[in-house]
Amino acid sequence: MYFFLTNLSSLDLCFTTSIVPQLLWNRKGPAKTITPTGCAIQLYVSLSLGSTECVLLTIMAFDRYVAVCRPLNYTSIMHPSFCKALAGVAWLSGVGNTLIQGTITLRLPRCGHRHLHHFFCEVPAMIKLACVDIQANEVQLFVATLVLLLLPVALILVSYGFIVQAVMKIKSVQAWRKALGTCGSHLLVVFLFFGPSSAIYIQPKRSYGRSQGKFLTLFYTVVTPTLNPLIYTLRNKDVKGALGRLLR
Numbered sequence: 001m002y003f004f005l006t007n008l009s010s011l012d013l014c015f016t017t018s019i020v021p022q023l024l025w026n027r028k029g030p031a032k033t034i035t036p037t038g039c040a041i042q043l044y045v046s047l048s049l050g051s052t053e054c055v056l057l058t059i060m061a062f063d064r065y066v067a068v069c070r071p072l073n074y075t076s077i078m079h080p081s082f083c084k085a086l087a088g089v090a091w092l093s094g095v096g097n098t099l100i101q102g103t104i105t106l107r108l109p110r111c112g113h114r115h116l117h118h119f120f121c122e123v124p125a126m127i128k129l130a131c132v133d134i135q136a137n138e139v140q141l142f143v144a145t146l147v148l149l150l151l152p153v154a155l156i157l158v159s160y161g162f163i164v165q166a167v168m169k170i171k172s173v174q175a176w177r178k179a180l181g182t183c184g185s186h187l188l189v190v191f192l193f194f195g196p197s198s199a200i201y202i203q204p205k206r207s208y209g210r211s212q213g214k215f216l217t218l219f220y221t222v223v224t225p226t227l228n229p230l231i232y233t234l235r236n237k238d239v240k241g242a243l244g245r246l247l248r
Helices: 002-028 036-069 071-077 080-106 123-129 135-168 173-202 211-233 237-247
Strands: none
Touching (some): 002 036, 123 135, 135 173, 173 211
């Protein structure tokens, strides 16, 4: 469990680092610019990390399913080598999707269009700069969204469906609290990440070029990764005690 949290923390740190410095630099003055190379790097890095997080959160849902529904077999199922393999699958899937989506997006002819109506280089915003018909690209983006957003959400719901069934059979209040403590933080992170990102990628035409779309993108790329450490830290009893004393 903590192994996947380490991966998630590293991923979130890289996510915010790839976006926030350029965002703050552009907020500094009227010239809101980024070099073509910097834009390409930002596109590849953010797309890779976002895709990886989709798969990683799905794997973490399976980890919690095993912890709640198969507690006696947890150590034998989720042994270190298997956890490393699952984490490797998450990172490789992110890199693979990036090489496909990012490369296709950057190869679109832009005919001198350089004004990006967004605060960072992202696929739905970048394809709007193309001076050719982008219907095929939008279909391809929608298919990728089905695989990397909607499919993970479906698998997460299935995992938590089994967890709910197992918890419903438990009569102990302490066991209920333990199960809630195990799954509550992950469920909140899933909601904060998949909610805004699904709204952006499923309907990019409606989302981009509007303040609402930019806010949703800012939420899942900057706000959510920043909140994730706090959400998981609040599970710690010492942190809860210190926070309670601070608020008194």
